[in-house]
Amino acid sequence: MSEKPKVAFYWCASCGGCEEAVVDLAEKILDVVGAVDIVFWPVALDFKRHDVEALADGALLATFLNGAIRTTEQEEMARLLRKKSKLMIAFGACSHLGGIPGLANLWDRETIFQTAYRDSPSTVNPEGITPQPRHRVDGFELTLPGFFDTVRALDQVVEVDYYIPGCAPTPKIILAAVQTLLSGQLPPRGAVLAPDRALCDECPRKDSRPEKLMLTAFKRPHEVILEEDKCLLAQGVLCMGPATRGGCEALCLQGNMPCTGCFGPTSRVRDQGAKALSAVASLVESDDADEIDRILAAIPDPVGTFYRYSLPTSRLRRKRPAAAARAGEKIAA
Amino acid sequence: MQEPKRNGNGAGGVGVYVCHCGTNIAGIIDVRELAAYAAGLPGVTVAREYKYVCSDPGQEFIKQDIRALGLGRVVVAACSPCLHEKTFRRATEQGGLNPFYFQMVNLREHDSWVHTDREAATEKAKDLVRAAVRRVRLHQPLERRRVPIDPKVLVVGGGIAGIHAALTLANAGKKVYLVEREPTIGGHMAQFDKTFPTLDCAACILTPKMTAVRSHPNITLWTYSEVTKVDGYVGNFKVTVKRKPRYIVEELCLGCLECIEACVYKQAKVPDEFNLGLGKRKPIYLPFPQAVPQVVVIDPETCIEFKSGKCKKTCVEVCGDRLAIDFKQQERIEEVEVGTIILATGFQPFDARRIPYYGYGTYPGVYTALEVERLVNAAGPTGGEVLLRDGHKPRTIGIIHCVGSRDEHTHRYCSRVCCMYSLKLAHLLKEKTDAEVYNFYIDIRAPGKAFEEFYNRVAEEGTHFIRGKVADVYPEPNGTGRLVLQAEDTLLGLVRRIPVDMVVLATGLEARADAQEVRRLFNITCSTEGFFLERHPKLAPVNTFTDGIFLAGCCQGPKDIPDTVAQAGAAAAEALALVDAQFVELxxxxxxxxxxxxxxxxxxxxxxxxxxxxxxxxxxxxxxNEVLCKGCGVCVAAxxxxSIRQNLFEDAQIFEEIEGVLAHA
Incomplete structure (x- = not known):
C-alpha cells in the first residue's frame, strides 16, 4: 500500500471546465499523481459513492470540490466528503463564490423549471412534465435529486479550509496551491490560495490608464475595435480587473477581452459587485440624472456584469423569493 | 489605597455616561433605565447618568473612573459630536487614555428631539448605546498631527470686505496678498453715493481705506488679477494668480492721466462700466477718479492700436520717457504661498431683465437702484443732477421694492439691504428733484441701529408708502411718456395705478455668476441660494468647511456695510488666530x-x-497626503x-456598530 496522501476530486453544479483545468496541467499532472493517491474522481476514475462511504473519517488529506451546490445530492456529497477529508478545498469560482450557476438566484425553482421545461423555444414537452423527486414506473420508485430554490457556494453548505479561485483556476494557480497543501506549511485557514492584490497590479496595460479617467459612454467588447495595449476602462469597456483578485496573469486581457471577475474579490472586500459598481459609477462623467441613466443604460445586465461569479456569496445573495416569483410570472406572460 | 491603573493600551472595560442634557434628553428618554441597561452590556464596567456630562463634574466622573476602575474605553451618550466630541475626547485623554478610545452617541438630535414616544425612544437609545459599546472596543489608538502655518494671508476680492480684512491683518504685521479682478479696488461700495442711515458719503469713508491699502508696506495689491489655482491645505496653500495685461507698466505709471487726454479719440465713446453704461469712457481710462491703484488701463477691444495696429499712439507720445504704456504686455502668472485665505468676492445685483413686466431694458424710464446711485452721485455721469435718459428731470418717481427678492420665481430670500437703500434713494431723489416719490413695498424691514428712525424721517419728508407688490409697469395710454405702476394696495384693499416719470427697481443681491467655479477652486461649499456656505450659521459664521479658508461680506449672503466690515474683521481675526498659533492640529x-x-x-x-x-x-x-485628507471616505468606498482604509471608520468598526444596532433584543 502506498503511503501517499489520498485526495478526491468532485464536481457539483459546474460546467466541467474545472475538470479540464486539472487535465490542463499537462505533463505536470504526473507530478501531482506522483505525490498523491487519487481515490475518487468521477469524471476520470471508476470509484463509487460507497467507496467513499467506506473510508474512515478524515482518511483523505483533501477534497478538491468544484461547482456550486444546486441539488440535494450535491449537498449530500459535499457533507460526505467533508467528513472524510482533513481539508476541504473549494476549487474554482462556482464552489468559491457561487459562480455562473449562482446567477440563477435571480429566479426561483418554479420559474427556472417553467423556462427550462416549458417555455424555452427549443423545448418540446406537450404534457408539461417537470422533474419530480419521486416517480413510480411499473411499480418501481425512481428518484431524482431535489432542486433548491437557491444556489449556494460550498462554504454555505460545509466548512471550507481553502479556496482555489478562477473560472477555471489556471494551471499555475492549481500547482502552487497543491504544492502549498503538500508542503505542510499551511496558510491561515479560510485563505484564498492566490495573490491578494487586484488584477491591475499584474495587468500589462496598467500604465496606460490615465490618472483622471472619466467616461461618457460604456461600450461592450463587440461594439468597438479594442486597442491591444491600452487599459480597457480607458477605452470605455467595463473591466472588473480593479475589483478582482489577481493571480491569473491577466489572461483575458492578454486575449484582448476585459476581466469579468472570476477570481473574486480580495480578502479585504465583502462584496465584489458592490465595490466594482462603486468604482465604475465614479467614472461616469455627468451631474445630470437623465444623462447618467443614459450612460448606465449601456450596461444591459448589471447583476450579470458586476456579480457574474459572486451573487450567492454577495450581500445580495439572491433575489427575494416573492420578487423572483413575480419575475417568473413576467417571463411566462 | 489602590494604585490607579494606567490603561494607555486600551485594555480594560467600557465606561458609559448618559447625559440628561437638562430635560433635552431626560424629558423623553428614561435615562435611569438606559444607564441600568448599559451597565449590563458585555464589557461594560460602569454606566452612570448625570444631568450635564459636559460640565466639569460630569467630565470628572469620566476621568476618575478611568483611573479608579481601570476603564479602557469611554462612551458618552449625549448631544451631537459636533458639539462635544472634543470635550469628551479631552476628558478621556486627561483620564489617561488615548483620546480616540472614545465614542459618542447622539441621543439628543438623533433621538429625544425627534421622537415623542418615551418607551420607543428609550428602546432606540439602548440600540444606539449598544452599538457604540460594541464599536468602541475595536477603536485603535491614534495620534493627532501638527502642521505649521505660513503666516502670509491671501485676500480675494477688493471690495470693502476684502479691504477691511487686508488692512486689519496688515496692521497686525502680517503679509497680505490682496487680489482683485477689476482694474481697481473699491467694489460696489465705491459706486454708492451715500450710505444709509447716516447719509455719509460712501467715497469719503471708503477712499481713505483704499489708499491705505495701496501704501501699506505689508500689502501686495494685485488688481486686474484672478486666482486660477489653489493647491495645498491649511497653513500651506499654494495659490496661482493670473495677472491680466492692462498694457500699462504699473510701476512706471504716475497716474497723471495725460494719456487719456491725448488719446486719438477726442470724445469718450465707450460705455463706462463703473457708471453702468450711463456715461462714456475712452479706450484708455481710469475706472473712476479715486481708483486704486491710480494706474490707467487700456481696453484692447476698443483701442485702435489693438484693432488695426495703425494708431498714431498719441498716448505713448505724451507718456514720453515715462514709458508706462506697453502694447506688448503679456498675461503674467504669479505663484504665492500663504497659510490662510479670506474670500471676499462679493455679490452681483439681481438682473432686472429677469422680470420682464417691470420693463427694465424696454422702457428708458426704468432704472436699477445701482444706476440711480450713479445718477445722484456728484462724480456720476450727470454730475449729480438727476436727469432721465430723455434729458428731463423726473417729477414723479416710483420705487419698486423686492425686485428679485422674496419671490418664489426668482429668489426666495430677503436681500436685507434693499428696504434701507430704497429709503435712502427716496430721500436723495426727493432732495435733488423735489419729485413725488412712491415706495411700493411688501414689508419695510428696518431692523438695524437707527434704521427705524431713518424710515420715520423719510416718511415725514413726504415720501409715499404703498404696501403692495407692483404687478405691472406700462406706458400711460395717452402718450405722455410716463409709466404707470399698477399694484394692489393691501392696506386700502384696492388697485392703485400711479403714473410716474421714473421707475427705480430695488434689485436684490445674488451670488456671483461664477460662484460655483470659485467654490470648486477653493474647495468650499455653497448654500442652495448659491452663496458660499459658512461652517455653522451661528457658531462659525466666517469659517468654511475647508480649514484655513474664511468668508467675509456678501459672498456669504446679502448684508449691509457695517455687517460686512464686522464680518471682515472677524475673518481677519480667525486668520490671525491660526497664524499666531503657528501650527494646527489635524x-x-x-x-x-x-x-x-x-x-x-x-x-x-x-x-x-x-x-x-x-x-x-x-x-x-x-x-x-494625510494632511490634505478630510476623512470624507469617498476613496475608501470606491x-x-x-486597499484604502480610514482611521475611526475601519470596516470592522462600522460592521460591529451596525450589528450592535441590529442586535435588538
Missing part, C-alpha cells in the same frame, strides 16, 4: 492606503475632493480592492 480620522495591497488601479486618484491622493509612478501605488 484630526486623525484620515484615509490611508495599504501600500502592499494597492494594485495601482488609480480609481481613487481623481475622486478625492481635496486632491489628497497622488499616484506615485515609482511605486505604481496611490498615496494619500477602492475596488479594499
Amino acid at each position: 484630526e486623525p480620522n484620515t484615509a490611508y492606503v495599504l501600500e502592499e495591497e494597492c494594485s495601482g488601479c488609480k480609481t481613487c486618484v481623481p475622486l478625492c475632493p481635496y486632491s489628497a491622493i497622488t499616484f506615485v509612478e515609482a511605486k505604481k501605488k496611490a498615496e494619500i 477602492c475596488p480592492s479594499g
Whole structure:
C-alpha cells in the first residue's frame, strides 16, 4: 500500500471546465499523481459513492470540490466528503463564490423549471412534465435529486479550509496551491490560495490608464475595435480587473477581452459587485440624472456584469423569493 | 489605597455616561433605565447618568473612573459630536487614555428631539448605546498631527470686505496678498453715493481705506488679477494668480492721466462700466477718479492700436520717457504661498431683465437702484443732477421694492439691504428733484441701529408708502411718456395705478455668476441660494468647511456695510488666530492606503475632493497626503480592492456598530 496522501476530486453544479483545468496541467499532472493517491474522481476514475462511504473519517488529506451546490445530492456529497477529508478545498469560482450557476438566484425553482421545461423555444414537452423527486414506473420508485430554490457556494453548505479561485483556476494557480497543501506549511485557514492584490497590479496595460479617467459612454467588447495595449476602462469597456483578485496573469486581457471577475474579490472586500459598481459609477462623467441613466443604460445586465461569479456569496445573495416569483410570472406572460 | 491603573493600551472595560442634557434628553428618554441597561452590556464596567456630562463634574466622573476602575474605553451618550466630541475626547485623554478610545452617541438630535414616544425612544437609545459599546472596543489608538502655518494671508476680492480684512491683518504685521479682478479696488461700495442711515458719503469713508491699502508696506495689491489655482491645505496653500495685461507698466505709471487726454479719440465713446453704461469712457481710462491703484488701463477691444495696429499712439507720445504704456504686455502668472485665505468676492445685483413686466431694458424710464446711485452721485455721469435718459428731470418717481427678492420665481430670500437703500434713494431723489416719490413695498424691514428712525424721517419728508407688490409697469395710454405702476394696495384693499416719470427697481443681491467655479477652486461649499456656505450659521459664521479658508461680506449672503466690515474683521481675526498659533492640529480620522495591497488601479486618484491622493509612478501605488485628507471616505468606498482604509471608520468598526444596532433584543 502506498503511503501517499489520498485526495478526491468532485464536481457539483459546474460546467466541467474545472475538470479540464486539472487535465490542463499537462505533463505536470504526473507530478501531482506522483505525490498523491487519487481515490475518487468521477469524471476520470471508476470509484463509487460507497467507496467513499467506506473510508474512515478524515482518511483523505483533501477534497478538491468544484461547482456550486444546486441539488440535494450535491449537498449530500459535499457533507460526505467533508467528513472524510482533513481539508476541504473549494476549487474554482462556482464552489468559491457561487459562480455562473449562482446567477440563477435571480429566479426561483418554479420559474427556472417553467423556462427550462416549458417555455424555452427549443423545448418540446406537450404534457408539461417537470422533474419530480419521486416517480413510480411499473411499480418501481425512481428518484431524482431535489432542486433548491437557491444556489449556494460550498462554504454555505460545509466548512471550507481553502479556496482555489478562477473560472477555471489556471494551471499555475492549481500547482502552487497543491504544492502549498503538500508542503505542510499551511496558510491561515479560510485563505484564498492566490495573490491578494487586484488584477491591475499584474495587468500589462496598467500604465496606460490615465490618472483622471472619466467616461461618457460604456461600450461592450463587440461594439468597438479594442486597442491591444491600452487599459480597457480607458477605452470605455467595463473591466472588473480593479475589483478582482489577481493571480491569473491577466489572461483575458492578454486575449484582448476585459476581466469579468472570476477570481473574486480580495480578502479585504465583502462584496465584489458592490465595490466594482462603486468604482465604475465614479467614472461616469455627468451631474445630470437623465444623462447618467443614459450612460448606465449601456450596461444591459448589471447583476450579470458586476456579480457574474459572486451573487450567492454577495450581500445580495439572491433575489427575494416573492420578487423572483413575480419575475417568473413576467417571463411566462 | 489602590494604585490607579494606567490603561494607555486600551485594555480594560467600557465606561458609559448618559447625559440628561437638562430635560433635552431626560424629558423623553428614561435615562435611569438606559444607564441600568448599559451597565449590563458585555464589557461594560460602569454606566452612570448625570444631568450635564459636559460640565466639569460630569467630565470628572469620566476621568476618575478611568483611573479608579481601570476603564479602557469611554462612551458618552449625549448631544451631537459636533458639539462635544472634543470635550469628551479631552476628558478621556486627561483620564489617561488615548483620546480616540472614545465614542459618542447622539441621543439628543438623533433621538429625544425627534421622537415623542418615551418607551420607543428609550428602546432606540439602548440600540444606539449598544452599538457604540460594541464599536468602541475595536477603536485603535491614534495620534493627532501638527502642521505649521505660513503666516502670509491671501485676500480675494477688493471690495470693502476684502479691504477691511487686508488692512486689519496688515496692521497686525502680517503679509497680505490682496487680489482683485477689476482694474481697481473699491467694489460696489465705491459706486454708492451715500450710505444709509447716516447719509455719509460712501467715497469719503471708503477712499481713505483704499489708499491705505495701496501704501501699506505689508500689502501686495494685485488688481486686474484672478486666482486660477489653489493647491495645498491649511497653513500651506499654494495659490496661482493670473495677472491680466492692462498694457500699462504699473510701476512706471504716475497716474497723471495725460494719456487719456491725448488719446486719438477726442470724445469718450465707450460705455463706462463703473457708471453702468450711463456715461462714456475712452479706450484708455481710469475706472473712476479715486481708483486704486491710480494706474490707467487700456481696453484692447476698443483701442485702435489693438484693432488695426495703425494708431498714431498719441498716448505713448505724451507718456514720453515715462514709458508706462506697453502694447506688448503679456498675461503674467504669479505663484504665492500663504497659510490662510479670506474670500471676499462679493455679490452681483439681481438682473432686472429677469422680470420682464417691470420693463427694465424696454422702457428708458426704468432704472436699477445701482444706476440711480450713479445718477445722484456728484462724480456720476450727470454730475449729480438727476436727469432721465430723455434729458428731463423726473417729477414723479416710483420705487419698486423686492425686485428679485422674496419671490418664489426668482429668489426666495430677503436681500436685507434693499428696504434701507430704497429709503435712502427716496430721500436723495426727493432732495435733488423735489419729485413725488412712491415706495411700493411688501414689508419695510428696518431692523438695524437707527434704521427705524431713518424710515420715520423719510416718511415725514413726504415720501409715499404703498404696501403692495407692483404687478405691472406700462406706458400711460395717452402718450405722455410716463409709466404707470399698477399694484394692489393691501392696506386700502384696492388697485392703485400711479403714473410716474421714473421707475427705480430695488434689485436684490445674488451670488456671483461664477460662484460655483470659485467654490470648486477653493474647495468650499455653497448654500442652495448659491452663496458660499459658512461652517455653522451661528457658531462659525466666517469659517468654511475647508480649514484655513474664511468668508467675509456678501459672498456669504446679502448684508449691509457695517455687517460686512464686522464680518471682515472677524475673518481677519480667525486668520490671525491660526497664524499666531503657528501650527494646527489635524484630526486623525484620515484615509490611508495599504501600500502592499494597492494594485495601482488609480480609481481613487481623481475622486478625492481635496486632491489628497497622488499616484506615485515609482511605486505604481496611490498615496494619500494625510494632511490634505478630510476623512470624507469617498476613496475608501470606491477602492475596488479594499486597499484604502480610514482611521475611526475601519470596516470592522462600522460592521460591529451596525450589528450592535441590529442586535435588538
